[in-house]
Amino acid sequence: MRPRAKHRPQAGRRRPSPAAPPAEPVPLAITRLGAQGDGIARLPDGAPVFLPDALPGERITARLTARRGDGWTAEQLTREADSPERAPPPCPQFGVCGGCTVQHLADTAYAAWKRGLLMETLARAGFADAPVAALQRTPAGRRRRADLAIARAGDDVRIGFNRRGARSVAHIAGCLVLDPCILALTDPLRMALAGTPWPQRAGSAVVNLTDTGADLLLEAEAAPDAGARERLIAFARGAGLARLSWRPARARGADAPEPIIQFRAPRMRFGDVVVPVPPGAFLQASPEGEAAILAAVLAALEPLGKRGGKARIADLFAGLGTLSFPLARLGRVLAMEGDGPAIEALGAAARKADMAGRISAERRDLAARPLAGNELAGLDAVVLDPPFAGAEAQCRALAGSRVPLIVYVSCNPAALARDARLLAGGGYHLAGATPIDQFLWSGHLETVAVFQR
Numbered sequence: 420m421r422p423r424a425k426h427r428p429q430a431g432r433r434r435p436s437p438a439a440p441p442a443e444p445v446p447l448a449i450t451r452l453g454a455q456g457d458g459i460a461r462l463p464d465g466a467p468v469f470l471p472d473a474l475p476g477e478r479i480t481a482r483l484t485a486r487r488g489d490g491w492t493a494e495q496l497t498r499e500a501d502s503p504e505r506a507p508p509p510c511p512q513f514g515v516c517g518g519c520t521v522q523h524l525a526d527t528a529y530a531a532w533k534r535g536l537l538m539e540t541l542a543r544a545g546f547a548d549a550p551v552a553a554l555q556r557t558p559a560g561r562r563r564r565a566d567l568a569i570a571r572a573g574d575d576v577r578i579g580f581n582r583r584g585a586r587s588v589a590h591i592a593g594c595l596v597l598d599p600c601i602l603a604l605t606d607p608l609r610m611a612l613a614g615t616p617w618p619q620r621a622g623s624a625v626v627n628l629t630d631t632g633a634d635l636l637l638e639a640e641a642a643p644d645a646g647a648r649e650r651l652i653a654f655a656r657g658a659g660l661a662r663l664s665w666r667p668a669r670a671r672g673a674d675a676p677e678p679i680i681q682f683r684a685p686r687m688r689f690g691d692v693v694v695p696v697p698p699g700a701f702l703q704a705s706p707e708g709e710a711a712i713l714a715a716v717l718a719a720l721e722p723l724g725k726r727g728g729k730a731r732i733a734d735l736f737a738g739l740g741t742l743s744f745p746l747a748r749l750g751r752v753l754a755m756e757g758d759g760p761a762i763e764a765l766g767a768a769a770r771k772a773d774m775a776g777r778i779s780a781e782r783r784d785l786a787a788r789p790l791a792g793n794e795l796a797g798l799d800a801v802v803l804d805p806p807f808a809g810a811e812a813q814c815r816a817l818a819g820s821r822v823p824l825i826v827y828v829s830c831n832p833a834a835l836a837r838d839a840r841l842l843a844g845g846g847y848h849l850a851g852a853t854p855i856d857q858f859l860w861s862g863h864l865e866t867v868a869v870f871q872r
Contacts, residue, residue, distance in 0.1 A: 440483035444496055449477045452532055454832075455862040456520030466490045471583065472514060472523055474502035492584075504528040510595050517583040518596065519860035530554050530856075536864050537832055537854045544836035549849040555715075556856045557707040562597045563628035564702045567605070569612070569639075570621050576612045578605045578624060596859050600633060601626050604658055608635075611654035617647035622668060625699045629685040632661030636676055636699040638668045643679070652680045661685045664698040675760070690744035694768040697760035701738050708857030708865060712828055713745055715853040715867035716802060719826045723749045723799055733795075735785055735803040735813060740765040740778070742802055742828075747777045750799070757784040791816035800824040809834025811841070818845025825870040832864055842870050 447460035447468055458473025467490035473479055477500065481493040508514070508522035521529060534554040541549050570577045570588040579591040591597075591605050604626065612618070618639035625636040635655070637643075643651060643665060655663040661683040666676040676698035685696040696702075703709035723730040730750030734743045737754035739761050746752050756762040759782055766780030783790075785805075789812045795801070801822050803810055807830055817825060818841050825842065829835035839849055847870040855865040 440485065440491060444480050444482050445493075447479050447481050447493070449473045449475050449479060451475050452521075452524070453862075454536055456524075456860075462491075468493050470495060471520065473498075474505055474524065476502045477505075510593070512589065512592060512594075515582060516580050516589045516591075516594075517585075518580040518594075520583075520862065522860045529860075530556065533856050533864060534854050536862070537852060537866055540832040540836045541839070541849070541852065544840050545843065546836075546839060546849045550851040552715075552851065552853040554854050554856055555711040557705050557711070557859070559595045559859055560598060561705040561707055562601070563706065564704055565597055565601050565624075565626050567591075567624045567626065568621070569618060569623055569637075571612070571618060574613055576609045578609050578612075598628055600628055604633060604635070604660075607654055607658050611650045615643075615647040615650050617641075617643045627685065627696065627700065627702050629661060629687050629696050629702075630693075631683045631686050632659060634662050634685040634696060634698060635660055635664070637663070637665045639665065640668050642667075642677075648679055655680050656682070662698065666698070687739065689740050689742075690747070692740070692744045692768050692772045692774065694739050694744075695764045696739065697764055700761055700764075701758075703741060704857045708855060709741060711853075711855045711857075712804075712865065712867060713742065715855070716742060716826050716828065717745065719867070719869040720746070720749060720800055720802075720824070723824075726750060726799070730799045731797055733790060733798055733801045735790060735801060736805045736810070737762070737765060737780075738804070740768065740780075742804065743778055743780075744769075744774075746802065747774060750777075752778045754778055754780045755783045755785060755790065756780075757782065757786075785810065785813050787812075789813040789816040791819075795820040795822055798822050800826065802826045802828070804828035805834075807831045807834065809838050811838060814838040814841040818842050818847070820845075821872070823872050827866075827868045827870065829866045829868065830863065832866065835866055835868060839868065839870070847872060 449458040449460050451459050452475055453459045457469040457471055460468045469487055470481055470493050477498055479495050480497045481495050483491040483493045485492050504525045505523055506525040510522055513522045538551050567578055568581055568588045577588040577590040579589045582589045594602055622639035627634045662681040662685055663679045664676040686693050687696055728750055732746050733753045734746055735755050737743050737756045743752050743754040754765055762780050762782045769775055769778040850869045850871045852866055852868040857865045
């Protein structure tokens, strides 16, 4: 066996940065805004530095705090001058609450940055020439779904979002993103929990604003005792909840939630069909965001309207049928979803609406067993709306298919880029993409991407 040659550094290769941050402050020039809303600068060795609340063009003296990938996070010490695109954050909790990261950017520049996130991601994936539509924007104060953290320290109970850069919880004193109906629940819930030792340390509150009222699912390590249940029922009645449930923490997708009290059955209307909503079910973040997604999907499928209602469409990762029921106007829909309660609710609603002949519902883990091979034959279109991690296995199967039209609804540009490369390898081209700002003042972005053969 030949001995290995000694390693020689390649020309231009960045030297690894030290493991511990230097103690002395460093001067930084912010060159761009990153995908999470951090200002990005570079050290003399080329390592990137990520600074919250910093904008391109600003010169900042900062202290490096911790490693992040091949670079550093940092905190500002001084800022020489403000960027002309800097604006006063509208929320007094900005910089403390970790929910919003880009409220300090002027509105026009913010919209350009948000659309640019998608354009940059697609360009890096090899789709620099793909048409990107104007940013579809949703208004503030319309977030109808929230996953709030609960933290207890003795009698002190906090309900809110995680603090920026920390694991502690910032109590919501006000929020410009949440629907006021969700915001109005936080103080009464905090007071109800403060009078009982449940939960002992931490938990979460998943809130959905359904058509019939607020549906609240509490998660904690142990079940509430009789005293806690009594206080929670009184809270639910006073707050006008439709339903209150609980389940063990970290049991999502495993243990079924246990209802504590139900005053009205939570329901949602999708298309012309009313669907029962299981506790903690996924809903699009806002009614306006849902409407924008549906409009973009239907626009992409408009040619199928010429089939006289005879198109064959697969709706993958269908959830409760947000898209399935409107799509049924175009033809027969095969709805697939891995979450049992969601697909059962979809199927039950289809049967009750006498649509069983137009919508078939099947529970299926599409990551473990994607729709593939002969199952895809004869389909006129596939619509998929996967979770944050994307749909790698399903897109591999689609890449080998002859489906003429694929409409991909994404909440993660990076996963979309990866899956788009798979489809491109199978002969698809990206005909266009529509960015939808459903998650205001954050780096999260919804996209409807259209792929054709």
